[in-house]
Amino acid sequence: MRLAILDDDINSIKAARGAILRYPQVEFLDYFTKPEDLFENLYKYDGIFLDIELGQDNGFEIAQKIIDTDSQMQLVFLTGHASYAIDGYDFNPVNFLTKPINEKKLKRTIEQLEEKIDDIEEDAQIMFRMKKGYEIINVKDIDYIERRNRKNYLMYKGKEERISNYSMKELLDMLEKYGFFMCHQSFIVSLKKIENIIDEGNQRYILKLEDCKELIPVSRNKKDELEKKLEKMYRNKI
Template sequence: MLRIAICDDNIPITTEIETLLNSICNKYHVLLKIDIFFDGKTLCQHIQSHNYYDLIYLDIEMKEMNGIEAARLVRSLKLPTLLIYISSYDTYFEQLFEVEPFRFLSKPIALVQFENYFSAALNRIMDNTQFFTFSFRQEHYKIPLSEIVYFESRRRDVIIHTTKKDYRFIGKLDSTERSTSNHTFSFIRVHQSFLVNFYYIRSLSPSSLILATGTSLPISSKYRNQVSDHYLKLCEEL
């Protein structure tokens, strides 16, 4: 399912984009979920509450928080979300460059251009989506890394805790750690039994951490310095 956010303080524009997206996705046979926001601040709060979007249509000039500031927050979280601006951008060109926009849409929206840009975004998303793949009881699974909160080792099994449900497979956490090390999403080993997605860490102490889901996990003495160094390094990159 494609997850899309529309953020514009102009209600007719958000309605138009939503209608166009539903029409095009029916044509492409793409399942999608659309969330609509009328200011950048609300959008950012939603994203910080561990809600991920593949694509965001973002207006530049909004009163509460403009599109540039919202985009900076999205980029600070190291998410591979594509951004399509739906406003004139000449005045903001240098600022927009730093937040890696995918495309620019001028108002009024041109249908052909809108569909072409969506098609290009869809192709990019399909190429770039990062997954964790595994097998259990002869069934094969493919889970977006963006949805994985943490991995847990239990005897011979690894439990995958996601934002939606839990999965399990037979394996070792060491192997899981190696397989996730080269992806955009940073996973931190905090304990012999836990491998955590950095994006979901909300607070950190020497002996434990709190995840965005409210779960508290211990940090073992073996990994304490490594966790602190890794966490600070990633924070500096934000």
């Protein structure tokens, strides 16, 4: 899971980060003290730990803006006063955590977050600009994206479609939160579709994907990062 904290108290952030990062389900955890900085990066995250009392900013107003921007974003409210919880139920948060964070409640919250995010990813769709117009694609059907001859091609459900007017970075920004990884400057792959990492010697590695004939190259400087992501992903499922 890719999470962030928004809190104006750096000591509270440190305490929350220390507790949340104990869970291997958390791929990374960013933090922000200003709402505008969070909104610049909101697309990166699956869930937000949001302090209700944000100095001059109202946490519930920020929550509404988050939901208006991304209706599937999962929220966990942080507060020093349990009485605030009543006003927050309209936002359908995963949970309310009072400071200091209770370890048992946090454990359950992380489990609930994982369940909700898994359900969202299963049904996630993205609209791509294709050669003949726009098309909505189920994320779970995407195998990989290849950049070839200055053009990008989407491989899904056994077919290839050219997608228009995107850089590889833009495509990675769209897909990374759903478990995609740029293993090579010309390839973005679904980590869930990887069956095997093949060592060809001389530090050359290729990927075998489910139901794909083409083998995908892995850059030397990406191999260790890829292995760590796969180890973490499958360790969480045990």
